[in-house]
Amino acid sequence: MLKYAVRRMIFVLPTLWAVVTFVFFLIRIVPGGPAVAALGSYATEESIRQLEKQMGLDKPILVQYGIFLKDLCRGDLGKSLITNKPISEEIARGLPYTLDLAVGGMIIGILFGIPTGILTALKRNRPADYIGRILSLVGISMPEFYLGILLMYFLAIKLPFFPVLGGGDLGNLGSRLYHLFLPALTLGIIMTAFISRMVRSSMLNVLNEDYVRTAKAKGLHERTVIYKHALRNALIPTVTVIGIYMSILMGGSVLTEIIFSRPGLGKMMVFAVKDRDYIALQSVIIIFSAFVFIFNLVTDLLYSIIDPRIEYH
Amino acid sequence: MATISQRAILLRTFKSNKTSVVGLILAFCVVMIALTASWISPYDPISQDMDIQHAPPSWAHPFGADSYGRDQLSRILWGSRVSLVVGILSVLFAMAVGIPLGMVGGYKGGRVDSFVLRFIDIFMSFPIVILGLLILAIMGPGLIKIVIAIGVALIPRIARLARGSTLSVKGKEYIEAARAVGQGDGKIMFIHVLPNIFGEILVMGTLWVATAIIVEASLSFIGLGVRPPTPSWGAMIRDGLDQLTNAPWLSIFPGLAIFVSVFSFNLIADGLRDISDPKLRG
Numbered sequence: 001m002l003k004y005a006v007r008r009m010i011f012v013l014p015t016l017w018a019v020v021t022f023v024f025f026l027i028r029i030v031p032g033g034p035a036v037a038a039l040g041s042y043a044t045e046e047s048i049r050q051l052e053k054q055m056g057l058d059k060p061i062l063v064q065y066g067i068f069l070k071d072l073c074r075g076d077l078g079k080s081l082i083t084n085k086p087i088s089e090e091i092a093r094g095l096p097y098t099l100d101l102a103v104g105g106m107i108i109g110i111l112f113g114i115p116t117g118i119l120t121a122l123k124r125n126r127p128a129d130y131i132g133r134i135l136s137l138v139g140i141s142m143p144e145f146y147l148g149i150l151l152m153y154f155l156a157i158k159l160p161f162f163p164v165l166g167g168g169d170l171g172n173l174g175s176r177l178y179h180l181f182l183p184a185l186t187l188g189i190i191m192t193a194f195i196s197r198m199v200r201s202s203m204l205n206v207l208n209e210d211y212v213r214t215a216k217a218k219g220l221h222e223r224t225v226i227y228k229h230a231l232r233n234a235l236i237p238t239v240t241v242i243g244i245y246m247s248i249l250m251g252g253s254v255l256t257e258i259i260f261s262r263p264g265l266g267k268m269m270v271f272a273v274k275d276r277d278y279i280a281l282q283s284v285i286i287i288f289s290a291f292v293f294i295f296n297l298v299t300d301l302l303y304s305i306i307d308p309r310i311e312y313h
Numbered sequence: 314m315a316t317i318s319q320r321a322i323l324l325r326t327f328k329s330n331k332t333s334v335v336g337l338i339l340a341f342c343v344v345m346i347a348l349t350a351s352w353i354s355p356y357d358p359i360s361q362d363m364d365i366q367h368a369p370p371s372w373a374h375p376f377g378a379d380s381y382g383r384d385q386l387s388r389i390l391w392g393s394r395v396s397l398v399v400g401i402l403s404v405l406f407a408m409a410v411g412i413p414l415g416m417v418g419g420y421k422g423g424r425v426d427s428f429v430l431r432f433i434d435i436f437m438s439f440p441i442v443i444l445g446l447l448i449l450a451i452m453g454p455g456l457i458k459i460v461i462a463i464g465v466a467l468i469p470r471i472a473r474l475a476r477g478s479t480l481s482v483k484g485k486e487y488i489e490a491a492r493a494v495g496q497g498d499g500k501i502m503f504i505h506v507l508p509n510i511f512g513e514i515l516v517m518g519t520l521w522v523a524t525a526i527i528v529e530a531s532l533s534f535i536g537l538g539v540r541p542p543t544p545s546w547g548a549m550i551r552d553g554l555d556q557l558t559n560a561p562w563l564s565i566f567p568g569l570a571i572f573v574s575v576f577s578f579n580l581i582a583d584g585l586r587d588i589s590d591p592k593l594r595g
Contacts, residue, residue: 293438
């Protein structure tokens with residue numbers, strides 16, 4: 001198991017390197033270069049030169065790339081073109097808000113999605129199934145930022161149960177959860193829709209399998225058949241897909257953070273785009289995709305735990 | 314009937330599948346609105362009338378008026394054009410690149426395939442919205458650029474599907490037969506593989522149109538959409554967000570428009586998938 005985990009992690013590194021390289025060079029093709037973009041096209045030649053020199057953007061591109069990789073390995077993500085402050089500090093400040101949101105959304109999605117999926121599969125073609133299916137289709141058709149606005153309007157403005165804006169005080173658990181609730185619910189509702197659809201279809205597949213029929217024929221209780229035989233197998237594909245959903249969730253967190261003014265990475269990313277701070281944008285996107293990798297890795301490992309048939313190669 | 318074509322069976326199944334029929338009707342309405350927006354809009358979507366700024370819904374302006382005193386209904390009707398054009402074109406663009414890529418990978422195997430797989434791995438690690446945001450941040454705003462940005466983000470997803478389907482078709486007898494009579498790889502892929510995997514890709518394609526519409530709305534919500542004053546739903550929601558407390562209709566109606574269009578494509582896709590996977594047929 002441990003061997004598999006280590007192998008899998010080593011396998012991830014080249015892909016992560018390719019992602020980092022892609023982002024680095026893509027950022028460098030900004031018309032005029034990042035310094036011109038940050039200062040605007042009216043900036044004097046001199047001030048552009050100065051900023052380029054200060055940030056090392058005047059060196060040949062491959063040298064820049066070498067320095068960038070070296071810094072990255074040491075955890076140095078460069079300095080913001082606008083504030084001149086280290087980007088890693090800002091990311092460290094924003095990261096907890098984004099992780100809270102992503103994990104919170106996923107927990108809500110799993111807690112509600114799996115039971116809904118099972119229920120709709122077992123009550124197939126009955127009213128509960130139709131209602132569940134339509135609601136889940138509604139859920140996947142809802143842009144997260146729109147759902148966020150609706151929840152905010154009804155549960156924070158009309159009925160002032162929850163705060164409208166902000167991420168709360170990280171040190172204070174109560175305030176942290178209080179501010180997390182609506183944003184996490186926004187992503188959680190959408191995840192519930194995705195997960196319940198997945199669980200329903202894999203449950204239906206499993207219920208047709210021979211071993212389920214055999215278990216029923218043996219005279220086992222319906223309950224035992226469903227929970228011991230069917231559900232365990234139905235959850236296997238669900239776990240892999242949750243890794244993919246985590247990527248959807250991370251994307252959705254950007255917009256949710258904007259709506260609720262959570263000071264997380266997504267908000268940082270959008271502000272970097274607005275300020276044309278391409279160095280900050282590059283760093284946030286790299287950290288963001290690193291997390292997508294980590295989540296995928298975790299689901300892969302989980303997958304190998306719940307499905308012992310997986311061959312470690 | 315003794316001889317009934319597969320197409321007729323599919324058509325009949327499709328008709329009996331209520332979700333897909335409802336979806337098709339809704340999608341047809343959205344497409345018709347986009348095509349006829351210039352005739353059915355009661356007002357000019359960009360002309361401003363400060364007298365009716367933030368006007369609540371009324372008979373004259375059923376969806377109210379925005380911060381520049383522009384008629385919301387007209388802007389929503391016109392906004393369907395951007396959403397649909399981006400939704401459909403970006404998926405077509407992604408298919409034009411992704412299908413050949415996936416097919417070649419799946420069919421050739423070996424080194425070519427591992428190259429394709431690496432490519433898919435790398436680009437799948439970006440959430441669609443984020444890859445789109447990165448590309449647009451570099452290229453700047455504009456309709457065609459949005460199509461490219463979303464298209465590029467969808468390519469790996471389509472390539473992955475095309476590769477998987479090609480692998481499952483590759484071992485079939487008719488491919489063997491074509492190879493035995495000496496047909497070239499290109500010809501086999503185009504004549505024998507493509508038609509057989511296209512159905513599955515088309516089902517997912519409908520789903521991706523829905524995704525692309527959401528992504529376009531998200532990007533224009535962030536401020537990376539088409540340039541103002543061209544109406545687009547995401548940007549309308551963003552503009553209305555400041556007024557959420559006193560004029561909630563400014564965000565609620567454009568959001569509803571996004572939801573209905575995305576919902577219609579998802580309904581069609583759901584119905585199509587039920588048909589193509591008889592095990593799940595309800």
